[in-house]
Amino acid sequence: MTTAPADFAIVPSSRPRTTAERTAVLDRLSFGVDFTDHMARATWTADGGWQGHRVEGFAPLELSPAAAVLHYAQEIFEGLKAYRHADGSVWAFRPEANARRFQASARRLAMPELPEEDFLGSIRALVETDLEWVPSTEGASLYLRPFMIATEPFLGVRPSRRFEYLVIASPVGPYFVKGFEPVSIWVAEDYHRAGPGGTGAAKFGGNYAASLLPQQTAQREGFDQVCFLDAATRTNLEELGGMNVFVVGADGVVRTPALTGTILEGVTRSSILALLGEQGTRVEECDIPVKGLLAGIRDGSVREVFACGTAAVITPIGRLAGESFDVTVADGGAGPITTQLFGQLTDIQFGRADDPHGWMHRLA
Incomplete structure (x- = not known):
């Protein structure tokens, strides 16, 4: 030994x-x-x-x-x-x-x-x-x-x-077979991933088990992934089955749901917040009402939507749909901020760029 x-x-x-x-x-x-x-x-x-x-x-x-x-x-x-x-x-x-x-x-x-x-x-x-x-x-x-x-x-x-x-x-290889290509998202309105006081902030298998039935519905409807609304008001965007979500406005502001105890604090999420802050981008961690998001996509005040997590790093979202709506994000998905952030993170991870934050940890 x-x-x-x-x-x-x-x-x-x-x-x-x-x-x-x-x-x-x-x-x-x-x-x-x-x-x-x-x-x-x-x-x-x-x-x-x-x-x-x-x-x-x-x-x-x-x-x-x-x-x-x-x-x-x-x-x-x-x-x-x-x-x-x-x-x-x-x-x-x-x-x-x-x-x-x-x-x-x-x-x-x-x-x-x-x-x-x-x-x-x-x-x-x-x-x-x-x-x-x-x-x-x-x-x-x-x-x-x-x-x-x-x-x-x-x-x-x-x-x-x-x-x-x-x-x-x-x-x-890539989590999504298509790689860095826009995915389509089904918004679950009747099922919730976690509720206040529950286990939403923990990386616990039960949270993922709860997402499987809505994920089946999403796939049956022809969508790649499912996104959940908050259980308390059933109006605000929370996260995908296993990924955090960001919204990029035409005003340059980037918004993401606040950590309220029902959302997993993603390592990729926090890294994106750090990169955006260093670049002088205004970031808001706040409620994102789904009705306001849909209106923003339709009138052009929302330019990009993307999801992030360890498995896929960053994935552009090109389409959002539910029982009563179906909208396509501007240009069908991968906008400039989404693409830039994906490149920045993967370049650091694979050693193609400097690591000023000391994020990389040598294993061998």
């Missing part, structure tokens, strides 16, 4: 893929379908705290049918990427922000907080172990999925006394 940073012991997989098998996967990149040879792991117990930090072969988990996660959904997750730069080095984008959000999600779900150094150590150890799985093709990356689940076998309604933390990795 060898030891990786943050004391993650390395237990090599007994069944690693051959070079030919790995090459075949890297030649057919999709999103979250194929996985690397290893996973990082640690265990928490009420008596012993965090222990057993290791990297081991990617394999099925052994769980009791009574494991708490299967009955009461006590689980959280994160999503970030490892990017290969031209010199062969591999970097993550603001992983410390993911570590802090993981801790915040844990607090909301009554789960133990993973120390930031363990979070960073786990992704570094996994990437170093599976370094050859990091793609080098244009626009591709290694998607990292840290998650934590309650594994104590019991049927009482209380926080679990045992948890497993894991990180798995998947080489990926």
